[in-house]
Amino acid sequence: MLAADQPALRVLVLDNAPPMSFRDEFGHLTGFSVEIARAVCSEMRVNCTFDVTTQSAMLPAMSQGKADIAAVGLLETPERRARMLFAKPYYRSMSLWLARPGVAPGRAGVRVAVVDGSVQEAYGRKQGWEMHVVATHGELAEPLLSGKAQAVLAPMITAINLQKTEAFRQLGLATTVIQAPELSGDAAFGISPFRPELQKEINAALDRIKRNGTYDRINSRFLPFRVS
Amino acid sequence: MIAALKSIQAGRAFALLAALFLVAFGVAVVLLALDQQRVVDATSRLQEQTVPEIIRFQRLARNLEQLRQEGERIFAVSSHASRQQSMFVVTLIASHPSILEHPGAAQLARETEQFLGDVVRQAATDDRRPATRYDEWQRIAARLGMQVDDVSVQGINQANSDLVVATTAMKLARYKLMIALLLVGVFLLVFMVLVRRHLIYPLQRINHALSTLSADRPAPEFEASTMLEIQAVEESISEHHALLIQNEETRLALEKLANKDGLTGLTNRRHFMQSAEVELQRAQRYRRPVTAAMADLDFFKKLNDTYGHAAGDAVLRAFADLVQDTLRQSDLVCRYGGEEFAFLFPEIGPAETEKLAERLRVRCAAMEVPLPDGRSIKATVSIGLADASECPIEIALKHADEALYEAKRLGRNRVMVSCPPEPAVDSEPDTRTASLF
Structure with a gap:
C-alpha cells in the first residue's frame, strides 16, 4: 500500500x-x-x-x-x-470505419480523418492511406462535415459520440468494424x-x-x- | 513384544506413549491444516477469479438486455435518425469482444443485428414496414430474454464448484477434527488406565505394605509389576522385612544374654529382681499368697578346693537343672551370687512352699554329679523361706536369708521358714510403700 x-x-x-x-x-x-x-x-x-x-x-x-x-x-x-x-x-475496444455506403477503406481519393498519435493513425499510415490528422477526438467530426475528409477511422466509443450530433447523422455514413488486431482489443x-x-x-x-x-x-x- | 513388555522402565513407557500420541495428534493437525488450506484456496479463488467471472457474465447479460431494448426502440420510434442511432449501438454491441467470446450470445446477437439492419433499411423506404415484422421481432426478443437468463444462471453457477470444494473440505475437516478429539480422548483414557494400573495401584500396595510392615507379620507379597521402578521398591520392601526379622531375632538373643546367668542358664539377679518386683506387686494387689526363698549349696568352698573350680561349676549347673526340673513353671529363680540362689513362689504360702523346698532339698541330696575323671560328687543344700505377701522383695529376701542362716547354724541340708513378722505399727509404712510400687 x-x-x-x-x-x-x-x-x-x-x-x-x-x-x-x-x-x-x-x-x-x-x-x-x-x-x-x-x-x-x-x-x-x-x-x-x-x-x-x-x-x-x-x-x-x-x-x-x-x-x-x-x-x-x-x-x-x-x-x-x-x-x-x-x-x-x-x-x-474496437475501431470503426465510418463512411458513405460503398466507400471502402483504402480506396483512392478517400481522405481518412484520424487523431494524431492514435493506433488508427498508425494503422492508416501503415496502409498508405491519405489522412486528415486532428489533435483531439472532439475534432474528428469537422473534416467530414466540411468535406476535407470522406471517412473517419475512430475508436468505438468516440464513434458513438460522433453519431450523437444531428449534423453528423445527416451525412448518412455507414459503420464498418475493421477487423485488424492492432485496432481492437x-x-x-x-x-x-x-x-x-x-x-x-x-x-x-x-x-x-x-x-x-x-x-x-x-x-x-x-x-x-x-x-x- | 509381549516378553519385552514383561518389564519396562516407567519413564520409557510413558515417553513412548507420549511420542505415539504426539505423532498421531501431529498427523491429525497436519491433515486438518491441509483441509483448511483447501477451504482458504477455494474461497480466495472464489474472490479472485470466480467473482470477476460472475460479474463478467452479468455484464454480458446486461449487454444482451441492451440489445433487446435498442431493438424495441427501433420499432417504437418513428424518426429514421433515432432508428439509425439505435442500430449503431446494436452493431457495436454485436461486434464487441464481450459478446463475441460467448458463442451462444454471439450467434444470437449476429442474428439480431441482421434482422434489425433489415428492418431499419426497409423502414427507410417505407415507414409502415416495421409493424409487419414486429411478430418476428417478438420471437427474437423472447430468445434474447431467455439468453439473458441463461447467461445470468451460467455466471452464478461458476461459484458452485468452488463452493462444493470448500464444503467438502469443511466436512472432511469436521470428521478429522472429531477423529482427532476421539484420539485425544482415547489416549488420555489409556494414559490414565496405565498410570492407575502401573503406578497408582502399586504405590497404594507399597504404602499399605510399608504401614503394616512388621517382624510379627509375614513378608508382604506383591503381584508381579511390569514397571522396573516399582519392582525395585517392592524388592527393597521384602529385603527390609527380612532385615526386620533378623533384627528382632538379634534383639531377643541379646535380651536373653543380658538376663541369663552365663554358667547355669538361670536368670541373673538383676532380671530376677525386676520380675519378682512385678510378680510381688501383682500378688499384693490381689492379696494372693507369695513366698520368697534363699538357697545356698553346703560346703561349696570346700568342694571347690577339693575337686577344683570345674567340678564346682558342674555342681552349680547340675543344681540349676534340678531346680528347673523340680519347680513349677510359674516359679521364679536366679543365681543370686556364687553358690547362692533366690526364689519367688507365687500363689503359695510358706507352709506349702516348705513342701516344695523340701522336695528340692531331698532330690539335691540324692543327686550325684559325674566328673570328667569318672568320679562323682554329691552336694546338699540349705533353704530359708519367708512370707513375701506383705513386704517389699528386698525385705522378704532378707527374712529368707535370715532363715537360711538359721538352717546353716542348725547343721545344714535343711529347710527353715522365717517366723511371720509381728504386725507392728512401724512396719505399716513399709507395706504401704511396697504396695505403692
Whole structure:
C-alpha cells in the first residue's frame, strides 16, 4: 500500500475525447476514463493530480517520466510497450470505419480523418492511406462535415459520440468494424516506466472497483452498454 | 513384544506413549491444516477469479438486455435518425469482444443485428414496414430474454464448484477434527488406565505394605509389576522385612544374654529382681499368697578346693537343672551370687512352699554329679523361706536369708521358714510403700 502522505500521483488525461475524457458544463474534467482513474486513486488511497495532454504528446511525456499514469484507453502496441508499462485492461475496444455506403477503406481519393498519435493513425499510415490528422477526438467530426475528409477511422466509443450530433447523422455514413488486431482489443492505462511498483497497486485497485460495483456505475453513467 | 513388555522402565513407557500420541495428534493437525488450506484456496479463488467471472457474465447479460431494448426502440420510434442511432449501438454491441467470446450470445446477437439492419433499411423506404415484422421481432426478443437468463444462471453457477470444494473440505475437516478429539480422548483414557494400573495401584500396595510392615507379620507379597521402578521398591520392601526379622531375632538373643546367668542358664539377679518386683506387686494387689526363698549349696568352698573350680561349676549347673526340673513353671529363680540362689513362689504360702523346698532339698541330696575323671560328687543344700505377701522383695529376701542362716547354724541340708513378722505399727509404712510400687 502506498502511504497517504506520499506525493500525489500525476495523472495524464485528454480533455476533448467525449465520452471518455472531457470537460463538463462547469469545466470539470470527467468521462469514463477520468472517473475510472479517480476511482483507482481513491481505492489506492492516494491523491492524484490531473494534467491535460493530447494523444500525440502523451507517449513522450510518459517515457520521460513527466507523469505517473496515463488515464487514456490505450491498446498495447510494440511502440507503446517499449516506452511505458501497462495496467490491466479496463475495457475492450474496437475501431470503426465510418463512411458513405460503398466507400471502402483504402480506396483512392478517400481522405481518412484520424487523431494524431492514435493506433488508427498508425494503422492508416501503415496502409498508405491519405489522412486528415486532428489533435483531439472532439475534432474528428469537422473534416467530414466540411468535406476535407470522406471517412473517419475512430475508436468505438468516440464513434458513438460522433453519431450523437444531428449534423453528423445527416451525412448518412455507414459503420464498418475493421477487423485488424492492432485496432481492437484490450484498452488499458499507461504507467510510467520509472514507477514499476505502481503496476501491482493499480491492478489490485482495478480488480476491486470491478468487484464492488464502482466500475459498473461509471460504465452506465457514460456509455450505452457494458464495455468490459 | 509381549516378553519385552514383561518389564519396562516407567519413564520409557510413558515417553513412548507420549511420542505415539504426539505423532498421531501431529498427523491429525497436519491433515486438518491441509483441509483448511483447501477451504482458504477455494474461497480466495472464489474472490479472485470466480467473482470477476460472475460479474463478467452479468455484464454480458446486461449487454444482451441492451440489445433487446435498442431493438424495441427501433420499432417504437418513428424518426429514421433515432432508428439509425439505435442500430449503431446494436452493431457495436454485436461486434464487441464481450459478446463475441460467448458463442451462444454471439450467434444470437449476429442474428439480431441482421434482422434489425433489415428492418431499419426497409423502414427507410417505407415507414409502415416495421409493424409487419414486429411478430418476428417478438420471437427474437423472447430468445434474447431467455439468453439473458441463461447467461445470468451460467455466471452464478461458476461459484458452485468452488463452493462444493470448500464444503467438502469443511466436512472432511469436521470428521478429522472429531477423529482427532476421539484420539485425544482415547489416549488420555489409556494414559490414565496405565498410570492407575502401573503406578497408582502399586504405590497404594507399597504404602499399605510399608504401614503394616512388621517382624510379627509375614513378608508382604506383591503381584508381579511390569514397571522396573516399582519392582525395585517392592524388592527393597521384602529385603527390609527380612532385615526386620533378623533384627528382632538379634534383639531377643541379646535380651536373653543380658538376663541369663552365663554358667547355669538361670536368670541373673538383676532380671530376677525386676520380675519378682512385678510378680510381688501383682500378688499384693490381689492379696494372693507369695513366698520368697534363699538357697545356698553346703560346703561349696570346700568342694571347690577339693575337686577344683570345674567340678564346682558342674555342681552349680547340675543344681540349676534340678531346680528347673523340680519347680513349677510359674516359679521364679536366679543365681543370686556364687553358690547362692533366690526364689519367688507365687500363689503359695510358706507352709506349702516348705513342701516344695523340701522336695528340692531331698532330690539335691540324692543327686550325684559325674566328673570328667569318672568320679562323682554329691552336694546338699540349705533353704530359708519367708512370707513375701506383705513386704517389699528386698525385705522378704532378707527374712529368707535370715532363715537360711538359721538352717546353716542348725547343721545344714535343711529347710527353715522365717517366723511371720509381728504386725507392728512401724512396719505399716513399709507395706504401704511396697504396695505403692
